[in-house]
Amino acid sequence: MSYLFPGCALLIFCKAPVAGQVKTRLQPALSAEQAVAAHIELTRFTLERAFRQPLCEVRLYCAPDSEHGFFQQCAAIYPLSLHHQQGAGLGERMQSAFTEALQAYQHVVLIGCDCPSLTIENLQQAFAALIDGADLVLGPADDGGYVLIGMSQSQAELFVNMPWGSNAVMAQTRQRVIEAGLKLHELAEQWDVDTVDDWRRFQRL
Secondary structure, three states: OOOOOOOEEEEEEEEOOOOOOOOHHHOOOOOHHHHHHHHHHHHHHHHHHHOOOOOOEEEEEEEOOOOOHHHHHHHHHOOOEEEEOOOOOHHHHHHHHHHHHOOOOOEEEEEOOOOOOOOHHHHHHHHHHHHOOOOEEEEEEOOOOEEEEEEOOOOHHHOOOOOOOOOOHHHHHHHHHHHHOOOEEEOOOEOOOOOHHHHHHHHOO
């Protein structure tokens, strides 16, 4: 296949759709089963967007592994490869994914599967910025975190002892970028689906 960004890869982090383990912050407004359905819908939305144009190769990084039938179904529908998330915490798993992918690709962007505000244009901007020489690309979220991170060389210092899930993630990442002397490109601020209000916002799209 001819890609718009050859030599690049999009990594998508996704949890297996297991009741009580995904989108738990949507409960009790949603039942555990409804939260699973929401997770599946958001994941499919993310994959549809990723393949709207032939951007680059796509890797689905699965937790706890890729054996769940949902992941197998995704691989049957979309031209992606399945990979296991490796590591104890989120930072370790992200760093591991970047280290692995950057052995095969020049530029790598990582996203989750719960940010419906990210557009195909945002993904294009991220890859273009890396190709143009940015050390790091970030897509800040309105809750103080980020929904996208991209790099061309592994930057382990961005993932160690980070307060994941807090509103300080983006601020601390910016500070570490400054301390490391990295060239940062930021995309427009986004929103992701963490709360019931976010879910309802997605449903209104």
